[in-house]
Amino acid sequence: MNETLVQANGLKKYFDDVHAVDDVNLNIRAGEIYGLVGSDGAGKTTTMRMLVGAILPTAGEINVCGYDVLKQVESARSQIGYLSQRFSLYEDLTVLENIRFFAEIRGLSSAEWLPRSLEILEFVGLEKFKDRRAGQLSGGMKQKLGLASALVTRPRLLLLDEPTTGVDPVTRQDFWQLVIKLVSQPATSEGVSVIISTPYMDEASRCHLVGFMKAGKIIAEDTPSNLRQRLNDRILELRGEPLRELKNIALQSEEVEEVSPFGDKLHLRVKAGASQQVIARLQKQIEARNAKINSLRVVPPSLEDIFILLTEFNHE
Amino acid sequence: MNEPVVTVQNLTRRFGEFTAVDHINFEVKQGEIVGYLGPNGSGKTTTIRMLLGLLLPTEGRATVLGYDIAQQSEAIRLRVGYMSQKFAIYDDLTTLENLTFYAGVYGITDKERIKHTLNLVGLNQHYHTLTKSFSTGWRQRLSLAIALVHEPKLLFLDEPTSGVDPTARRAFWDLIYSLAENGVTILVTTHYMDEAEYCGRVGVMRDGKLLALDTPTNLKQKVIAGDVWEVYVSPLEQGLEALNQMDGVERVGLAGDHLRVISLGIDEKAIENLLNAKNIQARRIERGEATLEDVFLSLAR
Known part of the structure; x- marks a missing residue:
């Protein structure tokens, strides 16, 4: 059994009388792609924001890569890459300068960031465009640059919040091939996990484990094939x-x-x-x-x- | 139900050197639901803008509801509806106030007709609800009501159900099907296969050309001539590489915890033998179903 990278127990977030997240439990191991699947408003983004320590839960415990997110948030965050729904790139900076910016604010030294950035750009297929300004990239390439920026610290947990919204199917296929490679061939010997949120079933079917979310609760969780088995x-x-x-x-x-x-x-x-x-x-x-x-x-x-x-x- | 509602002949649009839409031809009959798929920049939006009479063609011609798009665009716009999620719904207005506002744009002031449109989309319990409390699914219904209030004969939907779960999506499509049964023709543009599967016919565009336009079933049979396999192997990467070089394998993709393979003229035994010969363990090989995504990826690459 692989190491558990995400453990959440009894996670709740109430906004006044809205139960945005209502008793969610997660147990995600290294090497797994976990799909949080549901409508807008089902609680997917709120769950992710609690996992990265951006908002405090109303109740519950979260452990990421061995760190208690409520008590050791900086240590936990050093293990997490997060691509939010509205990620921002600096359009006037080049591809490489954008990654450098993210690397430096995450405390990477100059000896570290350059070789690593080049390696990541090659991984996402943007090495030829490293000197192009981000504003001149196509939508699909911006998506890949966002992914590269989230990966520069070599996180063990990658959170992708509806990363392919508005992206065409060819680009989406490329993006997914990268995500699957990331967990099946991690950059270091330590395993990586990905949590991805989506309202689309064609995306859900590519995850190892799927949690269907509705009104703040996970109403079912299993592998895509086991879920399908229920109506075989x-x-x-x-x-x-x-x-x-x-x-x-x-x-x-x-x-x-x-x-x-x-x-x-x-x-x-x-x-x-x-x-x-x-x-x-x-x-x-x-x-x-x-x-x-x-x-x-x-x-x-x-x-x-x-x-x-x-x-x-x-x-x- | 045999009247063509849309006829398109050699429709072409160039922007300088760039040909956005390149001699496309098709017809849509009354009551049909036709979906358009294509990567960004493939010419879908330019086509729709020409059909709405917002953009003149460089070459070719088209009629919508019997009117010429180049000469009679006013007549077309009065008779078509357009729904996009980018539409503004005023959050601090109620459902009824929002629709009354949009109906006014068409000169419609009949309260009963406005209420009737809200009933049609299932919002009859929510006349006086402020729309800021609405879920995405309810907002989509209100957007549909806005597109329907002037009783159009042809409806354009742009990713009408993005961001909702299958239950809300199906409820929405039930509305669309009943409109189609009542003779409304529907054109849908989308990036999502979950939506495209609901259309009666689906067109695929690339580089300004209409590559195919057929029922989902026919597209799957014609474009994906071979067999689809779900291959569970470890290690995944080596399996991918081995199958990529195998004769008879058309395409291999990573699909989470397994590989999705499209093959031509080889069976599961051949796949298993190849993997075994390379010391790659095949845990399970199952027959899969071709999807519209397979069709799209085959045509659009």
Whole structure:
């Protein structure tokens, strides 16, 4: 078992009567990418801000890399890199000057910062642009510079707060490849952990461990594959036409718990063990009604299916 | 439902030397929901600005709701709705006051019609709520109401559900589907696959060209011709390197605790054998499903 890098117990943050974070527990080990997944306002950013010691919890304990964040905040922070949602770069400074600035305010000596900065720029693929002003970089490159600045102190814990908001899918893919490399091949022999927040399930599926957040609480926590396992063999994909008619027919079946339209198809959630029975019966019923099936099959459940299952009884 | 609502022929826009939109062609029928995906700078926004009559094409032509974009942009703008999260919602006004303000821009003062629009998006319990207390999901509904108050026949949505969880996203899309069933045509631009999966057809743009426009299912089948595998190996990096050099492997990516592989003409046994030959342990190889993200990455690189 790898060393635990983040341990939070009973973490709470109340703003007047708003329970922004309400009894969150975290246990994250070296080598793990942990996804805090939920809507804006679910408590993701507040949780991160408590982990870096930027705001004090109303209650609870936090330990990061062996330091008590409430008592030894400077020591804890020396182990943390943080890329906030609105990170700022100095647009008039070059790429290298930006990193130098972050390195120096974190107390790195001049002998240390230059070789390390160059190494990090190579890692994020910005070495060719080291003398370009930050203001002249594309959105994706700014993102990578933000990441490089957060990494210059070689943190063991990296906190990324919705790092890919507004970033296109190609850039997002590149960014994720870097994050995964960071934990699978850490710069030093000590392991690294990453906590990343996102409202998107395609990002959640790339984490080792996912905590679904809703109204300040973690409502479920597991690996993406274990989470999906909860609805294994219970999601059917139905394609055909007209979709509206197919939806009505499917809804009449007692074994069908939910029907969701998805572009050119429907997803049906069926009761455990009922998938084959539903497939056989729906095929007959749909033919009898002169509607058309193009395909009807069991598909692997998505994290989206799981999230909806977990939250359907407490809508906003 | 067979009327084309949007027809685009050889539509092109140049800015100096730079061709932002390069001879694109497509049609959208009434009641369709069409999504546009593309990296920043691929020409999505320029296309939308031309369709809204805000920017003249350099070449080609397009009609929206039967009106020519170059000659009749006023008529178009009266009949289309536009929703962006960058829109200002006034935090110290109530829901009803916000919508009354925006309706006034269109010369609509009928209180019943304004309330009807709020009911349509599920805000009937919240007429007198100050919007500063709203969650992102509720704000998105109010933004939709603002885009709908003049009863447009065509609706442009720009990342309509960014920042919300799947439950709120699905509730929002239920509204969109019922609008489409009532004959409203919908164009969505987004960076997020979670949103694109809800569209009936999806277009992918790159460097000003429309590379593909089809249903999500067809895109996955046509663009991702091979098989998708989820390969659990350790060490991850060596696995990545080995598979990258393997014949028949189209693409390998890191996917958290495993590798995602798209292969053509090889089976899981071949993948396992290769890894074993290089002393890399394959714990598990599972068949995966192609996603719109796979499609996008294949087309946009």
